[in-house]
């Protein structure tokens with residue numbers, strides 16, 4: 511079966527300003543954020559990119575969502591190239607980050623309609639999807655409330671609903687449970703499992719071992735922009751916990767580099 515996401519030797523560097531060099535305590539002028547990453551995600555799979563802060567997870571997901579261009583390499587989402595056909599990639603995916611800021615002055619109802627229109631969704635289809643999703647997340651009671659007056663959890667649920675307004679086959683989710691209370695985090699993980707059960711593909715990034723253990727079919731461990739292990743949980747961790755396996759990999763990788 512053709513992979514839903516196919517990543518081939520992706521590479522991305524950033525030029526560092528003097529200020530960034532100071533913050534990063536780096537002498538180099540160029541930072542390699544992603545260093546030749548390759549992996550496949552099968553349709554219906556939940557794949558987790560696991561790594562510490564600064565490993566290059568967000569940069570990878572932003573390239574796969576066709577928000578930034580790679581320096582080298584390519585990736586295919588539902589067969590569309592992020593380099594030569596970014597518009598098709600954007601139409602096929604839902605992209606979500608826990609840092610997403612919704613405009614305070616708009617209501618969930620307005621935002622859902624706005625994003626549906628961007629994706630050219632018919633109003634009748636839109637209204638039915640909105641009804642189902644708003645009911646699913648309990649947004650219906652707050653549909654006309656301004657974002658500014660919503661709780662953090664309700665804002666995140668609104669972001670979730672809006673990100674799948676166009677019924678994407680692939681969902682890319684950067685740190686899905688970061689900064690969420692336990693109840694909202696549970697809503698998010700349940701939703702990811704539902705999406706996969708419906709045959710959709712989910713690619714997420716996280717530094718939380720338990721999230722990977724709970725929802726991911728396969729995991730790729732990323733350290734310093736490189737994939738140091740990739741496979742099912744048992745392939746990557748064997749008899750150990752994922753946390754123990756990760757720290758062994760980290761010691762090997764960082765040890766090798768120094």
Ligand SMILES: Nc1ncnc2c1ncn2[C@@H]1O[C@H](COP(=O)(O)OP(=O)(O)OP(=O)(O)O)[C@@H](O)[C@H]1O
Pocket residue numbers: 524525526530541542543561562563564565566567568569570
């Ligand atoms: N726009 C940018 N300009 C300069 N450096 C950047 C930029 N974006 C990311 N970086 C650097 O690239 C590296 C990888 O960052 P990235 O955000 O992809 O990592 P991450 O694994 O998602 O970690 P985090 O969880 O901290 O976001 C980091 O060293 C980061 O400082």
